[in-house]
Amino acid sequence: MEHTVYIRLRHRLQVRPNTVIHLEDIAQIIADEELFSVLRRLKMHQVIKEDNNIIIIDIMKVIKLIKKQFQMLEIQTIGPSQVIVEVARKKRKTSMSLFVLVWLLLFFGAALTIMNFHEDVSMREVHLKIFTIITGIEDEKPLVFQVPYSIGLGAGMIIFFNHLFKKRLNEEPSPLEVEMFNYQLDLDNYVAMNENKESMKNIDDD
Template identity: 30%
Template sequence: MSKTVYLNISQITEVHHKEVQLKDVADVYCDDSAIMNKCNALRIKTIHSDKNKRYIENALDVIKKLIEMDSTLQINNVGEVDYIIDYHKAKKPNWVWQWIKTIFVCIICFCGAAFAIMTFNNDVNVTDVFKEIYRIIMKQESSGFTILEVSYSIGLALGIVGFFNHFAKLKINTDPTPLEVEMRLYEDNVSKTLIQNEGRKESDIDVS
C-alpha cells in the first residue's frame, strides 16, 4: 500500500553542516509518523567544499532519493521546484564585530537621512516659507525658532516612525515594515537570479 508524502521545500535555506538532510530544507508530512521521520532523516546532499557557497538543487533529485529509499511512497511536492542550499561554515558569533557593524550602519543611515532632509528643505526653501507664514499670521518677524519649526521637527519624526511601522522592538501594527518588504523582495530576486543563471549555464546560453 502506497503512502503519500507531502514536501514543502523552501526557496533558500542556510545550513552550517555538510551533511544536509531533507528536514533542513523542507517541511515533510505523512500520515505515517515512522515514514515521516525516515524521510526527514534522509540525506539529500553532502557538501565537500569548506568554502561558503550556494548550491542550486532540484526537487526531482529529492523525489528520486525518496523513491530509492522506499518505492511505495507517493511524493507530492507543494513547495519549490528549484531551491538553494546556502552553506556557511559554522563559527562562533563575534558579538563585538556585530555591534560595530550595527553602529556603523546606524551612523551611515542617520547621516544619509539627515543630509537628504536638509537638502530637500533647502531645495523647497522651507525656512523662508515658515518665516513668511509666521509673519502673515503673527504680524511679526520670525526668530527662526518658532512653533512652526518645532511642530515640523516633531511631525517629521512621527511620520518616519509611522511610515516604517517600527521603533526599537515596538511595532504599530502587525504589517511588515517597508524595510522588511524590500529585503524580502531583494532576497527573492537574488534567489530567482541564481536559479535562472544556473539553468542558463547548463543550457550553454549564459550571458556572462
C-alpha cells in the same frame, strides 16, 4: 501496496559547514507514520568544504533519492521546485570603530539630505510666510512653529518606518522591509536559476 507521500520543499534553509542535510530539513512531509519515520532521516546532501555559500537542491534530486530506496512509492510534490541552502560560515565580529563610522556617515548624510531638500523647496521662507499669516507678526526665527515641525518630522519618520530602535510599533511591515523582502525574492530567484545546474543546459553539454 502502493503508498503516497506528499512533499513541500521549503524556500530557504540555513546550515553550518559539514552538516548532513536530511529530507525533514528541506521539506515538509506527509506520509504514513512508519514511512514518515524513515523518510524524514533520508540523506539529501552532505555539506563539504568545496561547496559554495549557496547550495541548490532540486526537487528532481529529492525524488530520485526517495525512489532509489522506495521504488513503488508515489510522490506528490507541492510548492517550490528547489530549496536554497545557505551555508553559514563563521562571521567576523563587528568592529565598534567601524560601527561608529557607519553610524556617523548615515546620521550626517541623512541630516544633509533633509537640509538640502528644505533649501531646494525654500522651506524657511514658507515657514516665515505661514507664521506671518497666522500671527500677523514678522519674525526671522519663528521657533514656536519650527520646533514642533522638526519634532513632527522625526515622529513622522518613526511612524513611516514602523520602528523605534528595535521596537516595532505594529505588525504592519514598513516600506523598507517590503523593499528588502522584494529584493531578497529577486535575489533568491536569480540564485535558483543560475546555481541550479539542472535548470540550464548548454549546447556543449551534449
